[in-house]
Amino acid sequence: MTRIDAIIQDIKAKIATVTYTAGTRLPSVRKAAALYDCSPSTVVEAYERLVSAGILYARAGAGFYVAERTVPLSLAEIAPDIEREIDPLWVARQSLETQQHTLRPGCGWLPADWLYLEGVRRGMRTIAKAEDDVLSDYATPLGLPALRQLLARRMHGLGIEANPAQIMLTESGTQALDLLCRFILRAGDTVLVDDPCYFNFYALLRAHRVKVIGVPYTPQGVDTAAFAAMIDTHQPRLYITNAAIHNPTGAILTPSTAYQVLQLAQQANMYIIEDDIFADFEVTPAPRLAALDGLSRVLYMGSFSKTISASLRCGYIAAPNELLEDLLDLKMATGFGGAHLAAHVVMHALMDTGYRKHMSMLHTRLARARTYALAQLAKLGITPWLVPNTGLFLWCQLPDGVDAAKLARDCMAEGMVLAPGNVFSQSTDAHRFMRFNVAQCVDARVFAVLEAVMEKCK
Amino acid sequence: MTRIDAIIQDIKAKIATVTYTAGTRLPSVRKAAALYDCSPSTVVEAYERLVSAGILYARAGAGFYVAERTVPLSLAEIAPDIEREIDPLWVARQSLETQQHTLRPGCGWLPADWLYLEGVRRGMRTIAKAEDDVLSDYATPLGLPALRQLLARRMHGLGIEANPAQIMLTESGTQALDLLCRFILRAGDTVLVDDPCYFNFYALLRAHRVKVIGVPYTPQGVDTAAFAAMIDTHQPRLYITNAAIHNPTGAILTPSTAYQVLQLAQQANMYIIEDDIFADFEVTPAPRLAALDGLSRVLYMGSFSKTISASLRCGYIAAPNELLEDLLDLKMATGFGGAHLAAHVVMHALMDTGYRKHMSMLHTRLARARTYALAQLAKLGITPWLVPNTGLFLWCQLPDGVDAAKLARDCMAEGMVLAPGNVFSQSTDAHRFMRFNVAQCVDARVFAVLEAVMEKCK
Numbered sequence: 001m002t003r004i005d006a007i008i009q010d011i012k013a014k015i016a017t018v019t020y021t022a023g024t025r026l027p028s029v030r031k032a033a034a035l036y037d038c039s040p041s042t043v044v045e046a047y048e049r050l051v052s053a054g055i056l057y058a059r060a061g062a063g064f065y066v067a068e069r070t071v072p073l074s075l076a077e078i079a080p081d082i083e084r085e086i087d088p089l090w091v092a093r094q095s096l097e098t099q100q101h102t103l104r105p106g107c108g109w110l111p112a113d114w115l116y117l118e119g120v121r122r123g124m125r126t127i128a129k130a131e132d133d134v135l136s137d138y139a140t141p142l143g144l145p146a147l148r149q150l151l152a153r154r155m156h157g158l159g160i161e162a163n164p165a166q167i168m169l170t171e172s173g174t175q176a177l178d179l180l181c182r183f184i185l186r187a188g189d190t191v192l193v194d195d196p197c198y199f200n201f202y203a204l205l206r207a208h209r210v211k212v213i214g215v216p217y218t219p220q221g222v223d224t225a226a227f228a229a230m231i232d233t234h235q236p237r238l239y240i241t242n243a244a245i246h247n248p249t250g251a252i253l254t255p256s257t258a259y260q261v262l263q264l265a266q267q268a269n270m271y272i273i274e275d276d277i278f279a280d281f282e283v284t285p286a287p288r289l290a291a292l293d294g295l296s297r298v299l300y301m302g303s304f305s306k307t308i309s310a311s312l313r314c315g316y317i318a319a320p321n322e323l324l325e326d327l328l329d330l331k332m333a334t335g336f337g338g339a340h341l342a343a344h345v346v347m348h349a350l351m352d353t354g355y356r357k358h359m360s361m362l363h364t365r366l367a368r369a370r371t372y373a374l375a376q377l378a379k380l381g382i383t384p385w386l387v388p389n390t391g392l393f394l395w396c397q398l399p400d401g402v403d404a405a406k407l408a409r410d411c412m413a414e415g416m417v418l419a420p421g422n423v424f425s426q427s428t429d430a431h432r433f434m435r436f437n438v439a440q441c442v443d444a445r446v447f448a449v450l451e452a453v454m455e456k457c458k
Numbered sequence: 459m460t461r462i463d464a465i466i467q468d469i470k471a472k473i474a475t476v477t478y479t480a481g482t483r484l485p486s487v488r489k490a491a492a493l494y495d496c497s498p499s500t501v502v503e504a505y506e507r508l509v510s511a512g513i514l515y516a517r518a519g520a521g522f523y524v525a526e527r528t529v530p531l532s533l534a535e536i537a538p539d540i541e542r543e544i545d546p547l548w549v550a551r552q553s554l555e556t557q558q559h560t561l562r563p564g565c566g567w568l569p570a571d572w573l574y575l576e577g578v579r580r581g582m583r584t585i586a587k588a589e590d591d592v593l594s595d596y597a598t599p600l601g602l603p604a605l606r607q608l609l610a611r612r613m614h615g616l617g618i619e620a621n622p623a624q625i626m627l628t629e630s631g632t633q634a635l636d637l638l639c640r641f642i643l644r645a646g647d648t649v650l651v652d653d654p655c656y657f658n659f660y661a662l663l664r665a666h667r668v669k670v671i672g673v674p675y676t677p678q679g680v681d682t683a684a685f686a687a688m689i690d691t692h693q694p695r696l697y698i699t700n701a702a703i704h705n706p707t708g709a710i711l712t713p714s715t716a717y718q719v720l721q722l723a724q725q726a727n728m729y730i731i732e733d734d735i736f737a738d739f740e741v742t743p744a745p746r747l748a749a750l751d752g753l754s755r756v757l758y759m760g761s762f763s764k765t766i767s768a769s770l771r772c773g774y775i776a777a778p779n780e781l782l783e784d785l786l787d788l789k790m791a792t793g794f795g796g797a798h799l800a801a802h803v804v805m806h807a808l809m810d811t812g813y814r815k816h817m818s819m820l821h822t823r824l825a826r827a828r829t830y831a832l833a834q835l836a837k838l839g840i841t842p843w844l845v846p847n848t849g850l851f852l853w854c855q856l857p858d859g860v861d862a863a864k865l866a867r868d869c870m871a872e873g874m875v876l877a878p879g880n881v882f883s884q885s886t887d888a889h890r891f892m893r894f895n896v897a898q899c900v901d902a903r904v905f906a907v908l909e910a911v912m913e914k915c916k
Contacts, residue, residue, distance in 0.1 A: 021479075072641045072729075075787040089787050093599050096795055112590035120593050121586045128582035132570035135578050138768040141551050171629045171771065174794040182665070183530045187645070203791035207640070271530075310596040311798040313629065313771075329533040329547050333661035336632040337554055340769040342800065 003038045007046035010036075015055065015066060017211050018188035026056065026064040075206050086405050086422040088199035094417050103449060105440045106408070106419030108198075108247070109310055110392065114365065114439055116349055116358045120309050123348030127341065134344055138337025141328055143169025143316075147347040151316055158279070159291035160300060162318040168328060169316050169338050173277050173303030174200065176315040177240070179334070180299050181208050183327055184238050184271050192230055192239040194222055196395070196424035196433070198247040198275070201240055214426030217249060219386050221257030224264065231268045239265060243276035243300070244286040248424050248435035249395040250388030252286045262293055269297075276302040280359055281366070281391050295320050306392075307359065308349050314342040366392065369438040376447040377436065380454060385433070394436045395421075402457055404434050410453045416446065461496045465504035468494075473513065473524060475669050476646035484514065484522040533664050544863050544880040546657035552875050561907060563898045564866070564877030566656075566705070567768055568850070572823065572897055574807055574816045578767050581806030585799065592802055596795025599786055601627025601774075605805040609774055616737070617749035618758060620776040626786060627774050627796045631735050631761030632658065634773040635698070637792070638757050639666050641785050642729050648694040652680055654853070654882035654891070656705040656733070659698055672884030675707060677844050679715030682722070689726045697723060701734035701758070702744040706882050706893035707853040708846030710744045720751055727755075734760040738817055739824070739849050753778050764850075765817065766807050772800040824850065827896040834905040835894065838912060843891070852894045860915055862892050868911045874904065 001009075014020045027035060032043040047064045050056040057067045075089060095107040127134060142148060148164040155162045170176040185191065187209035193201050195214025205212050213230050216223040222241065230236065239261070244252060265272050274289045279302055290300035295318060303315035319327055331338070349355060373394060374384060381399035388394070398404060404420035411418050421433030440446070459467075472478045485493060490501040505522045508514040515525045533547060553565040585592060600606060606622040613620045628634040643649065645667035651659050653672025663670050671688050674681040680699065688694065697719070702710060723730050732747045737760055748758035753776060761773035777785055789796070807813060831852060832842060839857035846852070856862060862878035869876050879891030898904070 072781060072784060073788060074784040075791060076784065089790055092790055092794065093786075096596055096598050096790075109596070112594035115594045117590055117593050124582050124586035124593075128579045128586065132575055135575050135582075135769055136570035136573045136767050138554055138567070138763070140554050171633070171797075172793060174792065175629070178792045200791070200794065203787075207788055207791045305596075309594050309799070310795060311593055313797050313800070323530060326530060326532040326534065328551075329661075330531060330665055332547055332550055332554075333533055333658070333665045334632065334636045335630065336550065336658065337768060339629075339771050339797070339800075341767070342771070342797075 003036070003042050004046045004049070007032070007036050007038070007043065008050060011046070011050060012055070016209055018209060020066045022066055022068045024066045025062075026066070028063060073207070075203065083405060086420055086428070088203040088423055091417075091419060091423050092200060092203065094412070103416040103440070103443060103446050105436050105446050106417045106434075107437055107440055108392070108419075109306060109437075110439045114362065116308050116355055119349035119352045119354055119358070120312065120345060122352065123345040126348055127344050130344065135341065137340060139169065139340035139343065140337070141332055142167070143338050144340065144343040144347065147343050147350075148316075150347060150350060151318075154279075155290075155300070155318060158285050158288050160288055160295065160318065161291075162295055162300070163321075166295065166321055166324060167316055167318045168324075168331060169314060169343055170301075170331070171315065171335060171339050172313040173275070173301065173305060173315040174204070175313075175335070176301040176303065176317045177201075177273065177275060178204060178207075179327070179331055180273050180301065180317065181205070181238075182334070183323070183330055184299075185210050189238070190234045190236040192227070192234075192236045193426065194241055194246065195426050196248055196421065196430055197240075197426075198242065199419070199423045202426065205240075212426055217246065217251065219249075219251045221246075221251065221253040222261060224257060224260040227261060228264050231264055231270070235268070236270055238271045238273065240273045240275070241289075243274045243279065243288050243290070243302075244282055245278040245388070245391040247278070248393050248419070249386055250391045250393050251386055252388075253289075255287045258287045258289055258292055262289060262298075265297060272298045274298050274300050276300060277306055278391055280307045281363075283363060283390055290318065299323075304346050304350070307362070308346060308355075312342045312345055314339050314346045363390070366390070366438060369442050370394070373436060373438040373441040376441070376444075380447065380451055382434070382450075392437045392439055394438060396434050396436060398432050398434055399454070402432070402454055404431055407434070407450075407453060407457060410457065411449060414449050414453060416449045461494070461500050462504045462507070465490070465494050465496070465501065466508060469504070469508060470513070474667055476667060478524045480524055480526045482524045483520075484524070486521060531665070533661065541863060544866075544878055544886070546661040546881055549875075549877060549881050550658060550661065552870070561874040561898070561901060561904050563894050563904050564875045565895055565898055566850075566877075567764060567895075568897050572820065574766050574813055577807035577810045577812055577816070578770065578803060580810065581803040584806055585802050588802065593799065595798060597627065597798035597801065598795070599790055600625070601796045602798065602801040602805065605801050605808075606774075608805060608808060609776075612737075613748075613758070613776060616743050616746050618746055618753065618776065619749075620753055620758070621779075624753065624779055624782060625774055625776045626782075626789060627772060627801055628759075628789065629773065629793060629797050630771040631733070631759065631763060631773040632662070633771075633793070634759040634761065634775045635659075635731065635733060636662055636665075637785070637789055638731050638759065638775065639663070639696075640792070641781070641788055642696050642757075643668050647696070648692045650685070650688055650692075650694045650697040651884065652699055652704065653884050654706055654879065654888055655698075655884075656700065657877070657881045660884065670884055675704065675709065677707075677709045679704075679709065679711040680719060682715060682718040685719060686722050689722055689728070693726070694728055696729045696731065698731045698733065699747075701732045701737065701746050701748070701760075702740055703736040703846070703849040705736070706851050706877070707844055708849045708851050709844055710846075711747075713745045716745045716747055716750055720747060720756075723755060730756045732756050732758050734758060735764055736849055738765045739821075741821060741848055748776065757781075762804050762808070765820070766804060766813075770800045770803055772797050772804045821848070824848070824896060827900050828852070831894060831896040831899040834899070834902075838905065838909055840892070840908075850895045850897055852896060854892050854894060856890050856892055857912070860890070860912055862889055865892070865908075865911060865915060868915065869907060872907050872911060874907050
């Protein structure tokens with residue numbers, strides 16, 4: 001990147017996160033030259049290019065100002081320096097666009113025949129015969145009462161005491177997260193995430209125009225010393241994390257880390273969003289932040305897309321009582337009634353006696369797939385950062401000299417979708433890491449393609 | 459409202475629409491007293507109350523400043539002066555919370571047995587037998603190709619030339635509108651709407667923290683002289699309107715109004731969102747803005763909740779080509795894959811030969827219900843602003859001395875949900891108007907309750 005490009009990107013980023021707003025006067029050319037450690041002519045060139053692009057305007061003798069934005073929001077423009085291979089939006093779209101008949105060790109969900117589709121089919125047939133209102137009406141504001149009661153019982157099993165009236169259904173897990181972010185955040189706020197973390201957190205937070213700070217993740221949960229330091233430096237409004245099984249590493253939060261995180265969040269008066277999308281993959285429940293905290297500053301959420309079906313969209317939020325009414329207003333204003341029919345089908349699948357049997361078989365199947373993947377990866381010199389005993393993912397280090405983004409690009413050319421480390425890492429220092437979904441690695445061709453492409457990379 | 463309350467509300471509104479932001483210095487007490495035409499002590503009292511509420515802070519000798527917001531977004535707080543009976547959020551929640559076994563002439567949708575549930579049931583049974591991927595997978599980024607092709611053909615029938623690759627599916631009509639607003643608007647922008655208009659536009663725009671300006675609506679469409687004047691005064695970024703059948707009036711846009719609106723929008727470089735949710739209720743298609751404009755500054759959207767089912771959430775957007783990629787990024791970031799299963803069931807219902815037959819019967823049934831409602835309302839001295847020949851709604855004037863909000867409150871006590879005029883009117887000068895849904899007025903008790911309550915109101 002040239003000096004000029006670096007200045008342009010810095011200014012664009014400041015506008016995106018509303019550090020600069022319409023009408024802000026930019027530093028004088030002389031000051032900017034000192035700031036960016038470059039010549040005044042470089043600054044002038046950068047400013048002039050931004051004027052041509054309509055992003056700044058010049059007032060004769062008075063300097064350069066930020067122009068009113070007149071074009072729609074472009075997430076691509078907010079983070080223009082990200083290579084496609086490690087752009088969360090690009091990886092998500094690749095995975096979704098090439099769903100069938102492609103090798104997808106990088107994708108974040110189970111193959112169709114690993115999900116509880118038998119229960120979905122049975123639920124669909126039952127609901128097809130249901131009374132008219134089930135099939136016709138908008139959901140009530142909070143959503144299907146029976147499913148919220150079931151969720152409250154499941155949460156109780158995890159030590160989270162939520163009244164069904166504190167639980168609201170959403171269109172999906174992503175929509176639940178988005179709704180919570182809209183509720184809590186304003187453009188320009190700072191948010192802490194784990195580094196690495198689920199890549200769509202970055203894409204989603206880009207849409208909220210906030211500053212995102214990654215905190216290093218350890219096998220015991222987030223690095224609490226770094227967490228405390230980031231709070232001091234950045235005064236974040238929010239911390240977003242996975243409950244229990246961490247994506248992408250498969251690490252599990254320890255009770256002591258959970259306790260320290262909550263203490264620090266309390267001192268800083270921050271909110272925490274705990275995304276429990278992988279709850280049903282656990283054999284022994286790990287501690288939940290929402291349980292320790294008693295749903296006071298922790299907003300707990302999840303969905304059923306990882307175990308029942310991603311085609312039936314249905315998520316949920318359990319929120320502190322005093323936030324509920326305002327959160328419900330926001331849900332109504334931006335989504336009106338939620339997914340009524342999907343909620344009915346999900347409930348049928350969950351209540352089905354077959355679901356527990358299915359999940360128990362799934363654990364066995366995943367364990368077998370994990371063992372297989374680890375053995376195959378070992379042959380290629382790819383080593384796990386941690387060997388998880390549950391969940392879908394292996395977070396692995398590549399051999400010396402192999403760059404994850406390049407490997408992903410070259411494998412894509414062979415029809416295989418990978419998830420390179422820097423997609424998950426805000427600090428982009430995970431260029432030698434790769435996330436593998438063991439359920440998508442049962443096909444030996446995955447390793448054959450990897451081996452062949454890595455051979456060529458050397 | 460006291461003087462103090464008026465000042466407090468004005469300041470809160472300026473913060474909500476980001477006219478004031480964190481750190482803004484408020485006018486001095488003396489200046490504010492001149493501005494609000496009151497005594498300095500009134501200003502001091504208002505400022506002090508806002509300090510107590512944590513909304514302002516005082517700096518000794520330097521005045522009052524806007525504090526950093528540390529509490530989540532409250533839509534109720536953004537418009538604190540709205541009475542519950544005419545609060546869009548409250549009316550929506552009442553309608554959704556009292557769905558069955560209540561008289562609901564104020565609600566915006568058809569009774570269950572007027573919808574195409576036979577097609578939904580058949581679609582559900584068919585999809586229950588579909589291949590695994592239909593039941594398991596996230597949708598592709600744009601959504602089900604076959605449904606987008608079908609939508610392109612339907613749009614073609616309305617003169618809108620949209621390539622299926624310009625059409626994206628969304629979780630619902632409301633979500634389509636919300637996504638477009640997020641894409642186009644920033645907090646503090648100005649948006650034009652029809653006055654009166656669909657009440658959830660207000661609720662949704664409140665969530666976007668923008669300034670909303672109502673433009674008077676006439677039987678030929680929006681008042682174009684007023685529209686031009688509002689553009690001059692407010693430099694709006696966007697105009698949101700219904701396509702064809704207007705909610706709540708039932709008026710139909712004329713070709714000449716459509717042409718003038720587009721010309722004005724073009725001169726002002728504004729976007730237009732055209733919400734075509736009532737498309738299938740039309741007998742003869744009215745002109746569409748999106749058709750005249752060729753999908754250049756008009757973003758066209760709709761859903762199937764009014765004719766097929768509101769329980770199956772599925773909406774769509776047809777967007778200008780050059781905006782599509784960025785819009786799709788935003789959809790992916792905030793919702794990930796869309797409603798795959800719902801899209802399949804909707805497509806089955808639409809393709810079903812029974813759908814056209816159902817719609818033709820529905821037209822007859824609505825015509826009969828409209829005639830009946832008009833006759834019954836006439837007996838009570840309630841007169842239509844316009845007699846529409848299609849759609850669900852009658853926008854009616856109440857007899858002298860009857861206030862719509864009071865009537866709604868008193869009818870609610872009798873278990874009947876009404877939609878008083880000022881819910882639809884930003885200028886709140888529709889206090890003598892009421893929207894009736896003729897399909898929810900076939901029960902004679904509706905008029906018996908109305909008559910009894912109006913008698914008591916006098």
